[in-house]
Amino acid sequence: MAVSSADQRRLAPWPRFGSGALETVHVRRLIDVVNARLYSADHRALLLLKCMMSSELPAHLYDQAAEAILGFRYSMLESGSDSMTLWTESHQVTAAVAEYLAGQLYPTRIFSNDGRSGARHQRAAQAQLTIWLSDRFRFGFSEWLSSTYYAYDLAALALLVDHAADEALVERATMVMDIALLDLALHSFNGRVVPSMGRAYTEQIMHPETAEIAPIWASAFGQAPDIDVDKVTSLFLARERYEVPAAICELATCQPERRVLSSHGLDVEEVRDELRRHPFHPRSQSLDLIRFWWGQQAVTTPETIVDSARAMRVFDLQNSRILAPMRRYIKLPNPVLISTLRTMNPITSGKALNRANVQTIRTSNYQLSSVQRYRPGGFGDQQHIWHASLPGDIEVFGTHPGSSQLNLENRPATPSNWEGNGINPDVAQHYNVLLAQYNLHERRGRFEGPRQELVHIHFPFVQFDQTRLGAGWAAGRRGRGYIGILGTHTFELISETEIVQRGQHTGYAVLVGDEEEHISFAAFLEQLKQYRLRLIGDRLTLTSPFGRFDLTWGKDFKVNGQIIDCDYPRYDAPGVQVPRNPSEMTVTGTKHRLRLDWASGVRESTAL
Template sequence: MVGAAIAAAGVSLPGGVAAAAGRGGAKARCAVPGVTPDDVLVPPGSTGLINERYYQRRIKAYLDYATDFERFGSPPGIATHLIQAHRDPDYEWNITGVTVDELARVWTQIDEWRDTRDFNFMYLNWVYVLGRGDTPMTTIDPAVITAIEQRLIANRYRYNDPLPDDRVDHLWYWSENHRIIVLANELLAGQFLPDEVFTVTGLTGAEHATRAKPDILEWIDERARFGFFEWHSNVYMAKNITPLLMLCELSDDAEIVQAAAMALDLCLFDMASHYHRGSYVAPHGRTYKKDKMTARDADTYGFGKFLFDDTDPDFVTPTDTTTTFFCAAKRYRPPFLIHKVAREDDPTVTRERHGVYVDASEPINDNPVAPFGYDFDDSANLNFWWSTGGIGMWQLADMSVAEADKYRLWEGDAFQLITQLRDVNGGDVERIKAWEQANHMILNLGFLAEGNTYAYRTQQVALASVLDHRKGEMRDQVHMWQATIDTEARVFTNHPMTDVAASTDWGEDGEPGYWTGEASMPRSAQYRNSAIHIYQPAYDETTDPILAVVFAYRDFTHAYFPQDHFDEIVQLGNWTIGAKDGGFIALWSWRDPEWRAYDPTVNATNGMTEPFDLVAPGGPDNVWICEVSTED
């Protein structure tokens, strides 16, 4: 694993991983019993860690930028000023602007048990700690502190916790990132308020913290064993990094601090080994149009800029939900090797395997064999399986329907489409299983499966793909491959489900849509600087009459090739070649490609004036070949 690689390179790690048999594999354990949370990690400035003077300069650069803004309705915006005030006793800011009323939208989301409220709890935990300082500039209105405490106590932390008859919980608890965020929030809520009785469960805070700990360690063990289910996500890797840092810095449990630091090393190494000129240049298990058309829109951009500083564009938001809290970190520092890998100029190849393979097309039987002992019919494994996105697998239908019935999951906003698919089959589990098995290439659109990724980097250009991944099948949020020169000059292909959005909002798209996801996955292969992507859908309108209406894909494939962001574009036959700053990207289409014209008053162009949408009409089957090179 990556942690072992870092250790082998001679970098001081904040602990080790001891093997344990049975489900979950390797178990994160504290290497030195009796140590405290403050001394379990190698201290900042130690040999093997990132240079501390450099790190402090990066903190200053971000805080100098971010504290020019007042965002008192945003917990990260508040935290930015509190962090600066803790660092600089002479710093002054409008601390009286932090009021209960300013945070009204945050309270509403939490009080109504809306989805992603766990994100705001994560940021409020920092406000709660930083805002109870001992100076005027680090002591926020006590009413805000009380409001946070009230909501920590009143929150529901598990999908199977008691649910009042008059309430609906809309939180999606089950993705890889939500799982660790919710667990980290539960542990810290219990730590902060150990003697309080929490409303939903009747447990004390201390009991909640005790309940959360083994599940946090289990999640970390999964990452050591299986990698990341949401592999290389330029959206959700940030949502793994932020809760892990929060545990490193705010937990009072040394074992949790150490395990979280180990997992954090893995996250940062993953980013570093796929980092190029400000871009997280990897295929992404999950992403969206709003995040992938330019590196500056990715949730990982600001943190990459902060940690690696290898691109000219500046920070893009003063409320970056990852960078902000790294500026407050006192215990954790990244290994120097991570920084060195990110800044490597020599050509590199990175090959990785993430996730779990399951054949959703296998014939239905009463006892499907589950990999690694995670039985499909054991509700204790629901969090694991749903975090793979496999909610549409027939193997999980019995357990999924039973749990959804038992805990009223159908009523949540996030279950609307799933509920419709259940109702089409009259709620009959056997019919659901048969339908899912026959239409696995469509209904299992969220399954992240096993991702074998390959990335090639040079100083001037990068190329990365996920190899032979669910070929011909639909994926709702995947990003298959990408060739990259810098934050803006990038190329990738796509089989669209919908037509281009009739909107001037650049981020608007479906899931899958015109740029987001894939209506059908290509079969991809790559060796160093060359890759081939063969599109051949495994389903069509004859597969299922109902699904043909809901999931009617476009009769073409296309490429994003933004001419505005290259120094030169040349077309030779079916080749389109872009050049910039010593890097070259060449793309070939078997079907004759043509530029699609956009009217910016009808379809968003993000300010681009030259065509960027290279369409290969004539059918959804096509072959695209990409080769990257340098002027050397």
């Protein structure tokens, strides 16, 4: 049963050694991964540190764990060739938390990878964490609303809050945990976190109950699940100090109907200016830019390539297996490097996580979420552009299947069949109506596999209570929630979960509704028949007796002739109105209010 205050929730403590699965085999497995520096070894380092600080390990096992922690590589600035990607936004914080706590634990010991003392590691990590936390509060998360990476961020910050000695750092980390949970509260549906996302994985968007964020959402806003000591997210489940503000709990559990507009992150092009005028941490050095750009995975864009190549040379990253595609280009002169990049047109430019303007509309019977006008015609990667959810675990979304010639040793290459888009569509949403236009004529890129001339939609027919499929439309009902999709081209039924629309230039419209608005599914279908969708040139037009929607590729989005502004503030939602790049926020629930003031470090929760 949902609760409205974190004080009412009982959390399970982190287990002692010898209880449950926390045995010698488990701890040694953590040690082995940390020593091998495998992908996500920073997550294993967090779990190992938690065991060392809270599980009363036997002396011989503790010593082995300590040696692994003292020999770990915590930053891309340290030497070493391995499979870790310590520069992405989420890995920056997980690695920095591990480094801070390791340094705090062993201030006088020498860390063998770089010869620095624990105290120096702690100071370096604290400096990086201070900036990372400030940037998240001010700009939001580049990996917007990710059901994977928000979970890792929250787990790392929960561990920091529990064990860091610096109370000022703890307070800042607590405030960033608040805004991450606020994002989840505003963009979730029936406990499922499946809005538009900056980084998404197939299994988790088709089956959100398997996502890393699922137990964290349950722990924060519902019934705390059992702790699995092999999952880094359990660090949040076993938190000792952090309490979810009542106002955020109320938004998550007591507000079935809402429309949310929110802005997340920065465009690659605006990073330099925004960091220069940052009110708390102004900066303009190349390393500072690289940390932010690489945090948003903007390694190979025209704006970043010169600094990226310099960073690879200075920090000896030429042998990084993850950055291998760049190796042959980093020694080119700067002007040649930029022109070569433009000629190559690599699909890796699509990894860059630019600013996301996300709209989510939710009732008790449906949710529709999308990122507005996100780099149409550009390459995609893991960005999840739009998603619709109905009761009963119905998940509907569409992509242009991508194909990459790059081989990654830690996970399948992206974009892929359902992850991300080969070519990004132009998408705009107005309340419960979404238009999507795909233009696959764009120039091919380096490392791109065969380009499919089709788009497809995940539409799980067998899970609906009722479905209908016509030549150019599909519709379904689950419970009291309805969804209809109209296409400019014929829909082909490929399987019981997939429909396809073929062509290089296509479009479709998505409409969601429910019984409260339409009385019945039959009435919804009758209204759907009154809509007409046309694609003429670069304009996708949806008309009906109820209104007209026009989406012109890369230009205006109009509703009934009025241009719709798709440039959103940080938050515009019931209970939360915050401008972009804020220094303070106020969150108002049904019975409580939360005030966050970054400048003064004030976090204040009060009853209304």
